[in-house]
Amino acid sequence: xxxxxxxxxxxxxxxxxxxxxxxxxxxxxxxxxxxxxxxxxxxxxxxxxxxxxxxxxxxxxxxxxxxxxxxxxxxxxxxxxxxxxxxxxxxxxxxxxxxxxxxxxxxxxxxxxxxxxxxxxxxxxxxxxxxxxxxxxxxxxxxxxxxxxxxxxxxxxxxxxxxxxxxxxxxxxxxxxxxxxxxxxxxxxxxxxxxxxxxxxxxxxxxxxxxxxxxxxxxxxxxxxxxxxxxxxxxxxxxxxxxxxxxxxxxxx
Amino acid sequence: xxxxxxxxxxxxxxxxxxxxxxxxxxxxxxxxxxxxxxxxxxxxxxxxxxxxxxxxxxxxxxxxxxxxxxxxxxxxxxxxxxxxxxxxxxxxxxxxxxxxxxxxxxxxxxxxxxxxxxxxxxxxxxxxxxxxxxxxxxxxxxxxxxxxxxxxxxxxxxxxxxxxxxxxxxxxxxxxxxxxxxxxxxxxxxxxxxxxxxxxxxxxxxxxxxxxxxxxxxxxxxxxxxxxxxxxxxxxxxxxxxxxxxxxxxxxxxxxxxxxxxxxxxxxxxxxxxxxxxxxxxxxxxxxxxxxxxxxxxxxxxxxxxxxxxxxxxxxxxxxxxxxx
Ligand SMILES: Cc1cc2nc3c(=O)[nH]c(=O)nc-3n(C[C@H](O)[C@H](O)[C@H](O)COP(=O)(O)OP(=O)(O)OC[C@H]3O[C@@H](n4cnc5c(N)ncnc54)[C@H](O)[C@@H]3O)c2cc1C
Ligand SMILES: Nc1ncnc2c1ncn2[C@@H]1O[C@H](COP(=O)(O)O)[C@@H](O)[C@H]1O
Numbered sequence: 001x002x003x004x005x006x007x008x009x010x011x012x013x014x015x016x017x018x019x020x021x022x023x024x025x026x027x028x029x030x031x032x033x034x035x036x037x038x039x040x041x042x043x044x045x046x047x048x049x050x051x052x053x054x055x056x057x058x059x060x061x062x063x064x065x066x067x068x069x070x071x072x073x074x075x076x077x078x079x080x081x082x083x084x085x086x087x088x089x090x091x092x093x094x095x096x097x098x099x100x101x102x103x104x105x106x107x108x109x110x111x112x113x114x115x116x117x118x119x120x121x122x123x124x125x126x127x128x129x130x131x132x133x134x135x136x137x138x139x140x141x142x143x144x145x146x147x148x149x150x151x152x153x154x155x156x157x158x159x160x161x162x163x164x165x166x167x168x169x170x171x172x173x174x175x176x177x178x179x180x181x182x183x184x185x186x187x188x189x190x191x192x193x194x195x196x197x198x199x200x201x202x203x204x205x206x207x208x209x210x211x212x213x214x215x216x217x218x219x220x221x222x223x224x225x226x227x228x229x230x231x232x233x234x235x236x237x238x239x240x241x242x243x244x245x246x247x248x249x250x251x252x253x
Numbered sequence: 254x255x256x257x258x259x260x261x262x263x264x265x266x267x268x269x270x271x272x273x274x275x276x277x278x279x280x281x282x283x284x285x286x287x288x289x290x291x292x293x294x295x296x297x298x299x300x301x302x303x304x305x306x307x308x309x310x311x312x313x314x315x316x317x318x319x320x321x322x323x324x325x326x327x328x329x330x331x332x333x334x335x336x337x338x339x340x341x342x343x344x345x346x347x348x349x350x351x352x353x354x355x356x357x358x359x360x361x362x363x364x365x366x367x368x369x370x371x372x373x374x375x376x377x378x379x380x381x382x383x384x385x386x387x388x389x390x391x392x393x394x395x396x397x398x399x400x401x402x403x404x405x406x407x408x409x410x411x412x413x414x415x416x417x418x419x420x421x422x423x424x425x426x427x428x429x430x431x432x433x434x435x436x437x438x439x440x441x442x443x444x445x446x447x448x449x450x451x452x453x454x455x456x457x458x459x460x461x462x463x464x465x466x467x468x469x470x471x472x473x474x475x476x477x478x479x480x481x482x483x484x485x486x487x488x489x490x491x492x493x494x495x496x497x498x499x500x501x502x503x504x505x506x507x508x509x510x511x512x513x514x515x516x517x518x519x520x521x522x523x524x525x526x527x528x529x530x531x532x533x534x535x536x537x538x539x540x541x542x543x544x545x546x547x548x549x550x551x552x553x554x555x556x557x558x559x560x561x562x563x564x565x566x567x568x569x570x571x572x573x574x575x576x577x578x
């Protein structure tokens with residue numbers, strides 16, 4: 001099976017985003033980066049499917065030169081090769097532009113299965129995977145918690161709201177958006193890191209794709225709730241909190 | 254015109270459908286009172302459509318086809334593409350449910366339309382409506398303008414627009430039944446019946462107090478500290494999704510949109526950022542305490558009491574304090 005995994009490099013969760021002067025994006029030159037969390041699970045799922053069914057895992061990532069960091073990491077974990085759609089403009093692009101660029105770069109590969117994360121930690125659009133499916137002409141299913149390949153077709157477990165699930169069958173090729181927690185992640189071994197150095201990263205120029213939305217103002221969300229903030233040293237804050245929980249909120253005895 | 258797509262399953266309307274009516278009515282007021290219509294899709298939806306007709310809207314469309322049930326992305330997009338083409342709305346508004354996540358981006362790509370997801374409010378920019386959504390895990394808000402030709406597709410976050418603010422009509426709106434044009438052979442997904450996992454051993458919804466740990470706990474080895482605090486408070490231990498994903502606690506202890514919904518007397522969140530998917534599962538708690546080292550963490554938006562600090566200092570201090578009595 002020829003499996004593609006779409007990986008996005010996103011600013012680290014610990015990084016405190018600061019808005020740029022134009023208020024249209026963050027000052028990401030100051031950021032540290034990591035692999036988008038659900039994408040790490042998509043990669044792991046791709047690697048497991050390859051172990052079971054054979055074939056190859058191809059990592060696809062769109063963004064500036066710096067995304068090679070997460071691409072290398074994926075190769076070190078066991079992906080076979082990578083396609084890097086290189087473009088500075090794609091760092092902060094909308095879902096339409098990213099899906100268009102990815103579809104253009106991936107279209108010729110004839111993948112059997114395309115895995116993406118269910119949403120990105122920075123923009124949280126929750127649309128690139130599904131839009132990519134439409135552009136590639138493939139069926140899709142979202143928020144997937146289990147993947148079975150049976151007789152050349154797929155049977156996947158979709159997460160629904162409130163603890164419900166559903167199995168969905170569909171033909172291959174297909175696109176699945178993967179939910180965090182579908183599997184337990186593996187980490188790169190030293191051997192994997194060494195092997196990754198020799199693996200191919202094919203750079204592709206980004207096709208010009210129109211964006212369909214634009215951020216016009218970026219700011220810290222307004223607080224609406226009146227939260228009683230308790231200060232002081234840890235011991236002081238603990239004493240004050242316990243007192244208030246007892247006397248004011250009556251939440252503890 | 255603004256077209257709302259309501260969500261129903263087995264004739265049962267999703268309450269979020271009323272929330273998007275509110276959003277549509279508010280948007281309408283900003284663009285010179287454009288009419289609002291509601292579409293309900295399914296095999297037989299007259300009853301659900303009749304319910305939606307209680308809203309102050311111009312028309313309700315009962316879009317019916319046997320192949321629309323059970324729900325599939327291919328089926329919905331197949332039916333909606335011609336509907337949107339014939340109705341020619343300026344905006345299409347849908348609740349940001351799991352179902353919307355599954356078909357709306359496909360519809361947007363199919364008709365090459367703007368799609369602004371998970372919207373929490375309306376704004377204005379360049380003399381037209383902009384849509385506010387949260388980015389960077391809720392740490393920032395972004396006002397977003399659609400580009401390209403109408404319609405602009407919008408999905409609204411659960412709870413962002415109150416359902417009970419939807420204006421009701423003096424008389425029911427007209428309901429028009431539309432036979433959907435849809436080729437059943439084009440539907441590639443074959444869904445099976447929804448199910449729940451085996452009965453859960455802990456029922457957090459019954460807990461009087463809950464201590465919830467998030468990724469701020471850092472290591473599985475640090476859980477006993479939270480357990481000790483929970484014990485002293487007479488509380489159950491719960492967690493955010495990443496903790497359960499990592500296998501540190503069983504999935505049944507997960508609180509949030511894909512976990513349990515709880516409303517205890519006391520909810521004490523340790524190193525939980527307060528992402529919307531977590532918040533929807535716990536914000537109905539009577540008293541919420543957040544301990545987080547980041548003063549800007551969204552969890553403080555739902556907390557009654559907050560301590561900005563390192564949980565590895567505050568929790569031991571709390572344990573000591575509770576042991577005193
Ligand atoms: C479809 C979908 C469904 C989801 N369902 C759920 C769900 O049901 N439940 C759920 O919880 N999530 C769910 N999520 C995930 C959710 O979006 C968040 O990613 C998740 O809730 C974040 O968990 P967290 O707060 O533990 O981690 P993070 O967001 O990483 O936050 C960790 C927090 O700990 C703080 N911290 C770090 N160190 C310390 C310290 N020493 N002392 C004090 N504070 C510290 C940080 O400041 C930060 O605020 C879902 C996501 C999607 C897309
Ligand atoms: N620039 C990108 N490069 C590769 N994959 C991406 C990119 N942006 C988004 N994706 C994929 O699409 C998923 C959904 O992203 P989003 O629509 O931004 O929430 C992510 O989890 C990734 O798998």
